[in-house]
Amino acid sequence: MATVALTKPAKPKRGGKWSPWLFALPALVVYVAFLVYPALSSLWFSLTDWDGLSATYNFVGLDNYVKLPSDPVVATAVRNNVIWTVVTIAFPTAIGLALAVALNGKVHGKPVLRLIFYTPAVLPLVSIASIWGWLYNPQYGAINSFLRLIGLDGLAQPWLGQDSTALWAVMVPAIWLRTGFPMLLYLAALQGIPKELYEAATVDGATRWQQFWQVTMPSLRPAHYIVLALSLIDSFKVFDMIYAMTYGGPGTATQVMGTWMYANVFQYYQAGYGTAIAVVITLVAIAVGIPYVRSQTREAS
Amino acid sequence: MNTYTRRGFLGLTSAAAAGLGLSACTGGGTSTSGSGDATGAASNNLRLFTYEADETIGLLRAQVKKFDQQNGTTTSVDSLPGSGAAVYPDKLRTELLGGKGPDVWRIWGGQIGAPFAKAKQALDLGPYYSEFGWDSSINQQAIDGMTFEGFKAGVPFVSLGLGAWYNKSLFAKAGVSSPPTTYAELEAVNDKLVAVGVTPLGTGGKYGWHVMRLFEYLLEHTAGPELHDKLLTGDESWDRPEVVEAFALFKKWQDKKWMPEGALGLDPADIEPAYVQGTTAYTICGQWTEAGAILAAKKNPAGFGNFELPTDQQPARHSGFVEGYMINAKSGNADKSAALIDFLVKPETQKALQITASTVKGAEPDPKTLPLSAEWGQKYGDNPFYTIQDQAFPKKQADQYFSVQSDLLQGKTTPEAAAKKMQEIVSAWAKG
Numbered sequence: 224m225a226t227v228a229l230t231k232p233a234k235p236k237r238g239g240k241w242s243p244w245l246f247a248l249p250a251l252v253v254y255v256a257f258l259v260y261p262a263l264s265s266l267w268f269s270l271t272d273w274d275g276l277s278a279t280y281n282f283v284g285l286d287n288y289v290k291l292p293s294d295p296v297v298a299t300a301v302r303n304n305v306i307w308t309v310v311t312i313a314f315p316t317a318i319g320l321a322l323a324v325a326l327n328g329k330v331h332g333k334p335v336l337r338l339i340f341y342t343p344a345v346l347p348l349v350s351i352a353s354i355w356g357w358l359y360n361p362q363y364g365a366i367n368s369f370l371r372l373i374g375l376d377g378l379a380q381p382w383l384g385q386d387s388t389a390l391w392a393v394m395v396p397a398i399w400l401r402t403g404f405p406m407l408l409y410l411a412a413l414q415g416i417p418k419e420l421y422e423a424a425t426v427d428g429a430t431r432w433q434q435f436w437q438v439t440m441p442s443l444r445p446a447h448y449i450v451l452a453l454s455l456i457d458s459f460k461v462f463d464m465i466y467a468m469t470y471g472g473p474g475t476a477t478q479v480m481g482t483w484m485y486a487n488v489f490q491y492y493q494a495g496y497g498t499a500i501a502v503v504i505t506l507v508a509i510a511v512g513i514p515y516v517r518s519q520t521r522e523a524s
Numbered sequence: 525m526n527t528y529t530r531r532g533f534l535g536l537t538s539a540a541a542a543g544l545g546l547s548a549c550t551g552g553g554t555s556t557s558g559s560g561d562a563t564g565a566a567s568n569n570l571r572l573f574t575y576e577a578d579e580t581i582g583l584l585r586a587q588v589k590k591f592d593q594q595n596g597t598t599t600s601v602d603s604l605p606g607s608g609a610a611v612y613p614d615k616l617r618t619e620l621l622g623g624k625g626p627d628v629w630r631i632w633g634g635q636i637g638a639p640f641a642k643a644k645q646a647l648d649l650g651p652y653y654s655e656f657g658w659d660s661s662i663n664q665q666a667i668d669g670m671t672f673e674g675f676k677a678g679v680p681f682v683s684l685g686l687g688a689w690y691n692k693s694l695f696a697k698a699g700v701s702s703p704p705t706t707y708a709e710l711e712a713v714n715d716k717l718v719a720v721g722v723t724p725l726g727t728g729g730k731y732g733w734h735v736m737r738l739f740e741y742l743l744e745h746t747a748g749p750e751l752h753d754k755l756l757t758g759d760e761s762w763d764r765p766e767v768v769e770a771f772a773l774f775k776k777w778q779d780k781k782w783m784p785e786g787a788l789g790l791d792p793a794d795i796e797p798a799y800v801q802g803t804t805a806y807t808i809c810g811q812w813t814e815a816g817a818i819l820a821a822k823k824n825p826a827g828f829g830n831f832e833l834p835t836d837q838q839p840a841r842h843s844g845f846v847e848g849y850m851i852n853a854k855s856g857n858a859d860k861s862a863a864l865i866d867f868l869v870k871p872e873t874q875k876a877l878q879i880t881a882s883t884v885k886g887a888e889p890d891p892k893t894l895p896l897s898a899e900w901g902q903k904y905g906d907n908p909f910y911t912i913q914d915q916a917f918p919k920k921q922a923d924q925y926f927s928v929q930s931d932l933l934q935g936k937t938t939p940e941a942a943a944k945k946m947q948e949i950v951s952a953w954a955k956g
Contacts, residue, residue: 274639274643276617276621276639276642276643276645277642278643278644356791356794360786361784361785361786362723362784362786362803363803381785381788381789382789383730383786383789384729384786384787384788384789384790385786385788386934386936389789469730469789470730470731472729472730472731472732472788472927472930473729473789473930473934474928474930474931475923475927476930485614486923490613490920490923491918493920
């Protein structure tokens with residue numbers, strides 16, 4: 224039976240040239256109201272001496288920014304941010320990838336194992352902080368108790384109570400809870416790699432190790448991009464784990480830029496100075512993030 | 525057909541946003557923040573924000589319900605228990621800046637409550653003091669603790685003294701038959717407790733303020749009342765032998781294991797009640813511990829005791845502070861809020877709330893229900909107190925001070941250097 228293609232006469236567009244803007248308007252309003260406007264307000268307050276509570280303040284220009292380099296806690300916070308970012312990107316990504324590769328094979332109880340490894344990611348952070356706080360208790364905590372049990376008394380430490388170990392002790396649960404997310408992403412990506420590639424590699428005599436580096440890793444490039452970009456953002460905005468587990472202490476040993484910003488804005492009544500720290504965090508995140516995203520985007524395309 | 529570039533779209537967005545932002549930022553020099561000054565609309569709905577513990581919040585809600593029934597109001601009660609003065613003021617401040625602040629809030633006196641008065645977020649309660657006669661019904665010394673440069677910003681209902689609260693069975697285990705009456709005796713008690721495997725003082729340094737209670741006591745012991753008070757106001761230099769001695773003793777307490785291993789990382793909420801659980805012998809705290817720790821754990825108060833930490837000074841003093849209620853300066857319900865506070869500071873309400881250290885005349889703790897608090901009040905209630913140090917200093921200086929404590933306990937600084945550093949911190953604040 225023959226079919227007849229009907230061509231509808233073109234109707235004039237409703238709204239004319241404004242149609243795209245009307246469609247974008249709701250999202251645009253939300254974006255401006257809840258992101259752009261607060262960001263610009265913060266930029267303005269960073270140029271003032273506002274205490275964060277009073278109805279009045281004075282314009283002080285760049286004074287708050289000039290003070291930043293001479294603040295010893297800022298130096299500590301920057302160093303801690305760098306350490307935190309490197310460690311909490313490298314370890315969860317590597318462990319997540321290893322778990323994904325392991326779980327992608329023929330493993331008994333695969334769904335249960337996936338659930339176990341991903342569960343920390345959905346636990347409330349405050350609960351995680353409390354649980355690990357108890358584990359780290361120097362006298363009764365499971366970690367020191369285990370070390371004493373196996374005769375390693377000398378390794379038992381007041382993990383959260385001394386400068387030398389506190390930051391590292393907080394990073395362990397951070398790695399623990401952040402491993403599940405890259406594992407899931409890598410697992411999904413691994414399942415999308417055509418089996419023919421491995422079969423061809425096998426025919427060519429490639430070992431499993433060579434297959435991993437020559438087939439698996441290149442095929443995971445888009446997943447690497449997503450995992451690293453999201454991890455980078457997550458690491459830069461670190462606040463909650465530090466705040467809940469050490470409160471920035473002992474002393475100021477585990478302060479990061481996020482907690483130091485919070486302390487100044489919300490506790491020291493130095494909202495102008497605190498927002499200057501927030502602006503710097505944002506600028507650094509942009510400076511580090513944009514080149515990476517651009518390079519990855521270019522590569523992916 | 526028109527084409528739209530992403531660049532153009534973003535450019536227009538940015539321009540619109542910049543316009544909005546700049547419109548909020550007009551005016552140079554002294555400006556008005558975006559938080560607004562409008563007073564809320566009057567209604568019968570009130571909100572009370574507090575940090576009442578889980579164990580006692582039910583009592584407060586019951587009394588507030590009673591007030592509502594008598595006055596035709598509906599009052600919601602929100603509580604943020606557990607974090608002490610480290611977190612609660614931040615949340616309160618955020619709520620106030622967000623324009624949804626409570627009508628009435630509970631707050632500590634001294635430098636914790638002062639910023640709310642200074643920023644005029646708290647209402648001047650002078651007229652209500654006259655109307656309700658609070659000047660005569662509430663302890664005057666406590667009122668002074670919530671009066672800032674003549675501005676009566678709060679109504680104190682609690683005046684707490686800090687002492688040692690101890691587990692009698694653990695003292696007995698160590699062969700200690702009665703509380704120490706001199707500092708030397710206290711050290712001897714500590715040694716006996718350690719000898720039988722018991723950690724003497726349960727204290728935790730996570731927020732700084734709990735372990736501070738030990739240092740401020742040691743400073744009272746070494747410096748004496750007059751010098752201690754002058755140090756807190758910056759009228760005397762901290763770089764002096766008495767302060768160095770106090771820091772040296774502080775370190776000694778850790779080195780001799782008179783406080784828990786790794787105390788700096790412990791959460792006060794976990795370690796303070798440890799004397800009730802029997803894992804430490806005593807803690808330094810106020811009368812709230814009887815309802816909050818002993819009775820909450822269903823323990824018999826007879827198994828516990830308290831004593832004023834011996835300073836070997838005259839007059840004998842202990843650390844103390846006040847807590848009270850403030851009214852939101854922007855509340856549209858100031859009169860009803862004041863009526864609520866007046867209801868809460870009635871002696872019968874205070875008793876129903878089981879306030880263990882009420883400032884209200886006629887609301888002394890009942891020896892039948894709170895025997896230890898009553899005992900403390902009878903023995904030490906009339907003794908003068910020095911301002912607890914986290915209320916003597918603004919939060920920033922208090923945190924710097926806690927850092928000095930932390931460095932000292934970790935051996936990163938000496939008592940001499942700690943005293944010099946404290947002088948830098950306090951003098952910078954006092955000059956400011």
